[in-house]
Amino acid sequence: xxxxxxxxxxxxxxxxxxxxxxxxxxxxxxxxxxxxxxxxxxxxxxxxxxxxxxxxxxxxxxxxxxxxxxxxxxxxxxxxxxxxxxxxxxxxxxxxxxxxxxxxxxxxxxxxxxxxxxxxxxxxxxxxxxxxxxxxxxxxxxxxxxxxxxxxxxxxxxxxxxxxxxxxxxxxxxxxxxxxxxxxxxxxxxxxxxxxxxxxxxxxxxxxxxxxxxxxxxxxxxxxxxxxxxxxxxxxxxxxxxxxxxxxxxxxxxxxxxxxxxxxxxxxxxxxxxxxxxxxxxxxxxxxxxxxxxxxxxxxxxxxxxxxxxxxxxxxxxxxxxxxxxxxxxxxxxxxxxxxx
Amino acid sequence: xxxxxxxxxxxxxxxxxxxxxxxxxxxxxxxxxxxxxxxxxxxxxxxxxxxxxxxxxxxxxxxxxxxxxxxxxxxxxxxxxxxxxxxxxxxxxxxxxxxxxxxxxxxxxxxxxxxxxxxxxxxxxxxxxxxxxxxxxxxxxxxxxxxxxxxxxxxxxxxxxxxxxxxxxxxxxxxxxxxxxxxxxxxxxxxxxxxxxxxxxxxxxxxxxxxxxxxxxxxxxxxxxxxxxxxxxxxxxxxxxxxxxxxxxxxxxxxxxxxxxxxxxxxxxxxxxxxxxxxxxxxx
Numbered sequence: 001x002x003x004x005x006x007x008x009x010x011x012x013x014x015x016x017x018x019x020x021x022x023x024x025x026x027x028x029x030x031x032x033x034x035x036x037x038x039x040x041x042x043x044x045x046x047x048x049x050x051x052x053x054x055x056x057x058x059x060x061x062x063x064x065x066x067x068x069x070x071x072x073x074x075x076x077x078x079x080x081x082x083x084x085x086x087x088x089x090x091x092x093x094x095x096x097x098x099x100x101x102x103x104x105x106x107x108x109x110x111x112x113x114x115x116x117x118x119x120x121x122x123x124x125x126x127x128x129x130x131x132x133x134x135x136x137x138x139x140x141x142x143x144x145x146x147x148x149x150x151x152x153x154x155x156x157x158x159x160x161x162x163x164x165x166x167x168x169x170x171x172x173x174x175x176x177x178x179x180x181x182x183x184x185x186x187x188x189x190x191x192x193x194x195x196x197x198x199x200x201x202x203x204x205x206x207x208x209x210x211x212x213x214x215x216x217x218x219x220x221x222x223x224x225x226x227x228x229x230x231x232x233x234x235x236x237x238x239x240x241x242x243x244x245x246x247x248x249x250x251x252x253x254x255x256x257x258x259x260x261x262x263x264x265x266x267x268x269x270x271x272x273x274x275x276x277x278x279x280x281x282x283x284x285x286x287x288x289x290x291x292x293x294x295x296x297x298x299x300x301x302x303x304x305x306x307x308x309x310x311x312x313x314x315x316x317x318x319x320x321x322x323x324x325x326x327x328x329x330x331x332x333x334x335x336x337x338x339x340x341x
Numbered sequence: 342x343x344x345x346x347x348x349x350x351x352x353x354x355x356x357x358x359x360x361x362x363x364x365x366x367x368x369x370x371x372x373x374x375x376x377x378x379x380x381x382x383x384x385x386x387x388x389x390x391x392x393x394x395x396x397x398x399x400x401x402x403x404x405x406x407x408x409x410x411x412x413x414x415x416x417x418x419x420x421x422x423x424x425x426x427x428x429x430x431x432x433x434x435x436x437x438x439x440x441x442x443x444x445x446x447x448x449x450x451x452x453x454x455x456x457x458x459x460x461x462x463x464x465x466x467x468x469x470x471x472x473x474x475x476x477x478x479x480x481x482x483x484x485x486x487x488x489x490x491x492x493x494x495x496x497x498x499x500x501x502x503x504x505x506x507x508x509x510x511x512x513x514x515x516x517x518x519x520x521x522x523x524x525x526x527x528x529x530x531x532x533x534x535x536x537x538x539x540x541x542x543x544x545x546x547x548x549x550x551x552x553x554x555x556x557x558x559x560x561x562x563x564x565x566x567x568x569x570x571x572x573x574x575x576x577x578x579x580x581x582x583x584x585x586x587x588x589x590x591x592x593x594x595x596x597x598x599x600x601x602x603x604x605x606x607x608x609x610x611x612x613x614x615x616x617x618x619x620x621x622x623x624x625x
Contacts, residue, residue, distance in 0.1 A: 126615050131376050131431055135564050139607045150600040305451045312444035319436050
């Protein structure tokens, strides 16, 4: 009996956390190389728009961290994303002698991380149920949207806010304007790679293992003396900071932010991307964010209503039959193949 | 004095309207434990069916009845195809009902278009109460909300069906051992909840501009109504929760913009959810 129960402890190494097992790193490297070489072969609109999809992918990874590692679902990631964009917009209006974009980037990390930490600890320390947490995060994203609408003196209300493209300054060494699409592309790509690497590292570190433990058996982790609410809060704070940071970069890249960026619909679109891409795999989340948003944008120009409908049905299909999403299905392929032999 | 009276009247009306809007959710969430994120879509569908029926010449009351039954049937189909397989997994039902919302919203957009639709007010005019005037239809909807809650109380405590439902909520296993067909009861309760939401959507439609996302406005508020009032406390809970959410919104709206008042109320509701997860009526 006890031996049986013990065997059920997740061994992080081969468990679904990696999604694709060890081969995920290889696939991720391949993906990043392809993304890195893409501007050589393609130009124009694709190179302009891809960084925005990549930032959506970063936001998707921030959800993947929560949903895949800890098993907490947030319907409020776009709220943080929009918050970051507005933070960047406001910071760009400052004149402090320092590059305002740097201040905006720093502020977005602080703002997103702090807000998520406060909200997270407030809820987790009381042991609020996972389903209630979803509702609260849904309310958070509605609140971001409502505040953006109602505080129109600051945010521009429904009309939105225009934000300049940022430039990278290196003190006396000069500066690189990100006004053109190719430099902007190569500024965003490293952010994606670094975020992915950071989250991968965290997954293999103690922190990630404890998070997975919480997902699998919260009571046991509590009994073992882990302060579960602190770990959950840490994960949510990190996730909020990442989403907010990605939002800040998105704001300056898209040069515009409107309240709907933080709204319920966009927030839940993120959930759909991650569910389809694979909630237990960071690469799955990232690719879900990039590909599904790109595909949505592309197909929407042809048939807006039917695409959303199809997406909704795919979402149902994934939840009912393919919990692991595309990444989970791909990860199972070798095992299926082996069992045939 | 006059502001005081008008605030009280406003708060009462909003409480009853919210109670009506949240009632379908209170049934589905409180009785069968499904976190129904599709509640907003049920409301929207009810409003559109009412609009479609009235524009093709059906009298308003009949149109609302059609809407309630129509949404009830849609809920029944959804339950039968998907939800019934997931009652044991609340998190999956949350996602699935949200997916239902996405799909239903798109179907509504395809069938009815995305323009604002208006349902003509079936009862124009106002009731003069001396100090304040209440729009007659709003007053009527409030009364219907009250009647709905009262009627449910009757069904709940005075009929065989009520006993069965209470048995189901109290102890599912024992109820099924005693010969209650659990699967059928769940189906019935889910359909009744959908029906109530459709009815609410239909009744609310003359008071709003109908667009494919009107249900969203009520979704989170309905959830807070149910949680603040206490999940499973169908009658008192719904009224207390609605009074809390609607009443405080009216109060805050006196000092700030409506939108901002809603934000403050959401914050308050989150605080309550943290300290009283079982609702303000219960200790724990």
